[in-house]
Amino acid sequence: MNPKEIKNKLRELKSESGSHSPSIGTMLNEIPELKIKVDACFLSNPYATDLFIEKFNALAGSKELRDILEYYPPQNYDVAKKVSKIIKIDSENIFVGNGAIEVIQSAMHNFAGKNIALPIPTFSSYYEFKRPTSNIEYYQLDKINNYQINIEDYINFIKAKKCDTAILINPNNPTGEFVSTNSIKHFLNSLKDLDLIIIDESFIHFAYEDDDFKLAQNESLIYQYPNLIIIKSMSKDFGIAGIRAGYGIMNKERVKQLVSNGYLWNVSGLCDYFFSTYGETEFQEKYEQERKRYILDTISFVDDLNKIVGIKVYQTKANFVLIEILSNQISSFDMVVELLVDKGIYIRDCADKIGLNGEFVRIASRSKDENIIIIQAIKDFANQHLS
Amino acid sequence: MNPKEIKNKLRELKSESGSHSPSIGTMLNEIPELKIKVDACFLSNPYATDLFIEKFNALAGSKELRDILEYYPPQNYDVAKKVSKIIKIDSENIFVGNGAIEVIQSAMHNFAGKNIALPIPTFSSYYEFKRPTSNIEYYQLDKINNYQINIEDYINFIKAKKCDTAILINPNNPTGEFVSTNSIKHFLNSLKDLDLIIIDESFIHFAYEDDDFKLAQNESLIYQYPNLIIIKSMSKDFGIAGIRAGYGIMNKERVKQLVSNGYLWNVSGLCDYFFSTYGETEFQEKYEQERKRYILDTISFVDDLNKIVGIKVYQTKANFVLIEILSNQISSFDMVVELLVDKGIYIRDCADKIGLNGEFVRIASRSKDENIIIIQAIKDFANQHLS
Numbered sequence: 001m002n003p004k005e006i007k008n009k010l011r012e013l014k015s016e017s018g019s020h021s022p023s024i025g026t027m028l029n030e031i032p033e034l035k036i037k038v039d040a041c042f043l044s045n046p047y048a049t050d051l052f053i054e055k056f057n058a059l060a061g062s063k064e065l066r067d068i069l070e071y072y073p074p075q076n077y078d079v080a081k082k083v084s085k086i087i088k089i090d091s092e093n094i095f096v097g098n099g100a101i102e103v104i105q106s107a108m109h110n111f112a113g114k115n116i117a118l119p120i121p122t123f124s125s126y127y128e129f130k131r132p133t134s135n136i137e138y139y140q141l142d143k144i145n146n147y148q149i150n151i152e153d154y155i156n157f158i159k160a161k162k163c164d165t166a167i168l169i170n171p172n173n174p175t176g177e178f179v180s181t182n183s184i185k186h187f188l189n190s191l192k193d194l195d196l197i198i199i200d201e202s203f204i205h206f207a208y209e210d211d212d213f214k215l216a217q218n219e220s221l222i223y224q225y226p227n228l229i230i231i232k233s234m235s236k237d238f239g240i241a242g243i244r245a246g247y248g249i250m251n252k253e254r255v256k257q258l259v260s261n262g263y264l265w266n267v268s269g270l271c272d273y274f275f276s277t278y279g280e281t282e283f284q285e286k287y288e289q290e291r292k293r294y295i296l297d298t299i300s301f302v303d304d305l306n307k308i309v310g311i312k313v314y315q316t317k318a319n320f321v322l323i324e325i326l327s328n329q330i331s332s333f334d335m336v337v338e339l340l341v342d343k344g345i346y347i348r349d350c351a352d353k354i355g356l357n358g359e360f361v362r363i364a365s366r367s368k369d370e371n372i373i374i375i376q377a378i379k380d381f382a383n384q385h386l387s
Numbered sequence: 388m389n390p391k392e393i394k395n396k397l398r399e400l401k402s403e404s405g406s407h408s409p410s411i412g413t414m415l416n417e418i419p420e421l422k423i424k425v426d427a428c429f430l431s432n433p434y435a436t437d438l439f440i441e442k443f444n445a446l447a448g449s450k451e452l453r454d455i456l457e458y459y460p461p462q463n464y465d466v467a468k469k470v471s472k473i474i475k476i477d478s479e480n481i482f483v484g485n486g487a488i489e490v491i492q493s494a495m496h497n498f499a500g501k502n503i504a505l506p507i508p509t510f511s512s513y514y515e516f517k518r519p520t521s522n523i524e525y526y527q528l529d530k531i532n533n534y535q536i537n538i539e540d541y542i543n544f545i546k547a548k549k550c551d552t553a554i555l556i557n558p559n560n561p562t563g564e565f566v567s568t569n570s571i572k573h574f575l576n577s578l579k580d581l582d583l584i585i586i587d588e589s590f591i592h593f594a595y596e597d598d599d600f601k602l603a604q605n606e607s608l609i610y611q612y613p614n615l616i617i618i619k620s621m622s623k624d625f626g627i628a629g630i631r632a633g634y635g636i637m638n639k640e641r642v643k644q645l646v647s648n649g650y651l652w653n654v655s656g657l658c659d660y661f662f663s664t665y666g667e668t669e670f671q672e673k674y675e676q677e678r679k680r681y682i683l684d685t686i687s688f689v690d691d692l693n694k695i696v697g698i699k700v701y702q703t704k705a706n707f708v709l710i711e712i713l714s715n716q717i718s719s720f721d722m723v724v725e726l727l728v729d730k731g732i733y734i735r736d737c738a739d740k741i742g743l744n745g746e747f748v749r750i751a752s753r754s755k756d757e758n759i760i761i762i763q764a765i766k767d768f769a770n771q772h773l774s
Contacts, residue, residue, distance in 0.1 A: 025465070042458070049457045056456065060447030069443065069657075070436045071429070072628040078412070098485045098631075098653060105649035129649045241459040242656025244485075262492035262516045266485060268655055269629025270456075 010337045037344030040364045047290040049239030068269040082275040092252045098266045100233035100246030113164030113195045120355030137161040147175040151183045155190045169200040174362040176316025178207045188225045205237035207317040226251040245271040298365035304375045310386025325359040332359040343377040424731030427751045434677040436626030455656040469662040479639045485653045487620030487633030500551030500582045507742030510560045524548040534562040538570045542577045556587040561749040563703025565594045575612045592624035594704040613638045632658040685752040691762045697773025712746040719746045730764040
């Protein structure tokens with residue numbers, strides 16, 4: 001197929017898949033000619049992946065690697081002890097998950113109440129994994145306010161709707177908006193009566209409140225607020241989604257309940273190895289350098305995007321940006337197709353995200369070199385279609 | 388500590404931990420002098436581990452390995468397609484789990500009824516992971532009958548107790564008893580009215596019904612019995628417990644229910660890679676050789692055990708044997724301690740297993756060389772204490 005035929009085929013696939021966009025897997029299956037040079041859907045720090053892979057490769061042929069694969073991994077409690085040393089939270093307050101998604105699922109199934117408040121647009125698993133008997137009250141973030149959350153207004157909404165459960169993704173996905181630690185404290189203080197508050201900090205390693213990019217640390221709040229669960233993914237900050245590693249920080253009784261009722265051996269040997277590695281001082285120091293380097297690259301990436309005419313770049317403190325296409329002629333899917341077919345750059349169509357009004361794509365910050373390629377491609381696209 | 392002091396310390400730990408034995412982790416922590424030469428608690432085919440490790444080591448430094456660790460693994464449905472090709476069952480009937488334990492947990496939480504029949508002694512997770520609202524009717528296997536199950540009697544028990552759910556582990560752990568395919572069919576035919584029947588085939592690769600050691604294959608029964616869930620672990624037959632890979636075969640609606648309600652991304656990149664490897668014809672052929680070699684070694688191991696005076700070796704078609712100590716002077720814990728401290732051989736104390744009456748240990752068949760070491764040690768032990 002030539003590029004034009006590929007684009008037509010992609011539009012055909014799109015119309016077959018309804019309001020959703022076809023998945024990358026479907027597209028690559030149907031159109032093997034497609035080549036992805038830069039995957040700017042993928043939300044991870046590639047420098048951190050390099051760091052971990054280098055360590056892991058050195059294990060080849062060792063007894064340690066064999067042990068990781070052959071033997072039963074430690075039980076949940078024992079892996080929690082490793083996490084405990086890293087984040088300085090009592091291990092009895094830590095539930096280690098097979099990816100953050102398992103922590104989300106187990107929290108939604110075991111602790112979420114009947115009426116759940118959820119700001120949108122956001123990460124879809126929170127509404128997809130609710131129990132059938134639960135209701136979700138969607139709190140629409142205001143476009144006029146650039147989809148930034150007004151915490152006071154969200155608190156009032158939660159109270160007015162009589163929610164027993166509230167969720168906050170911080171930074172939020174796909175908007176990138178970040179709620180400061182002070183606002184989080186106010187939020188928790190105002191909602192002590194709720195059964196459950198989930199704060200999802202999957203992207204918090206990319207956020208910062210000062211010029212040193214010091215990591216925002218809210219973990220110890222769980223001691224003060226027994227209704228709070230903080231959820232943390234390792235896939236984004238460490239770029240190791242294939243390993244499936246994440247954790248939840250919560251009151252001890254909830255950890256006990258989860259582990260005793262089925263999540264005792266849910267962590268793989270590789271996940272256990274990752275947390276051992278993460279616990280090493282030398283690894284932490286190197287990681288901290290890579291984290292800051294990546295934040296700097298991302299800031300410069302967003303600056304460059306901001307200079308491009310024809311798109312609106314929403315403010316972000318995550319490792320991606322939400323971009324609105326300022327044209328009535330071009331859909332988000334058009335932009336995804338153009339960049340994919342002509343430039344080999346894959347960006348995230350946000351057409352399936354509920355709560356967005358307009359044509360939106362989400363673009364991840366990748367390595368410095370890849371970001372240069374992305375910027376040039378979007379410049380070209382904007383010149384051609386949006387000016 | 389000298390050997391005598393170590394033994395005393397172990398007895399002290401035992402008395403501290405009540406009816407359970409201290410875990411190996413606890414023992415090694417408290418007594419760093421302990422050295423395990425042969426781990427005969429661990430129920431896996433070591434030849435299969437060799438086979439997989441050899442392939443995996445060759446990945447070091449490759450882009451493929453990086454992809455496994457860095458990217459999100461395929462969704463549950465896509466990994467199920469790989470399993471489907473291997474076991475020749477429609478992928479829509481396959482739910483891939485983060486270890487068989489996740490399949491057990493999800494089945495017990497989502498599909499088990501209010502009154503569950505469970506033969507004992509057996510694998511403890513089936514009673515530990517039941518929902519708090521479920522009741523378990525324990526079906527005591529008869530010691531006079533060597534803990535072999537009488538299927539007709541079990542069926543009558545299930546009906547008499549008005550159970551809506553029945554569980555059968557085949558081969559059973561720790562007894563090693565095996566129920567033939569014909570009896571399984573009779574069992575299923577007699578219990579069509581039940582909501583759920585779980586058959587756990589974690590150890591079935593070590594069982595056989597003919598001299599060729601042909602694999603017993605009951606999977607296609609799920610098409611005929613919509614209440615049936617067959618559960619399969621990969622940890623034992625392939626010796627890769629650290630990877631966490633298993634699956635359940637069940638009716639399509641149940642797979643859909645599990646996947647849509649939270650188990651969409653529950654499989655790691657490494658688990659996906661394992662199933663890809665398992666799908667390769669060459670790997671399957673080599674594995675089949677190693678499976679039969681291991682069964683032969685196990686048969687000869689059990690034969691040798693049978694010659695030892697002072698112990699009763701229960702008939703097995705799994706990769707382990709249940710052994711009863713024929714002495715009023717020696718407890719199972721005594722035997723574990725002696726073998727561990729004096730010979731470096733770690734065997735499983737069965738004192739915590741409900742449903743066993745007497746002093747029992749479970750010993751795994753390991754590699755041929757290790758089995759020779761185990762046999763000699765048990766001979767020495769029996770000569771010293773049991774004759």
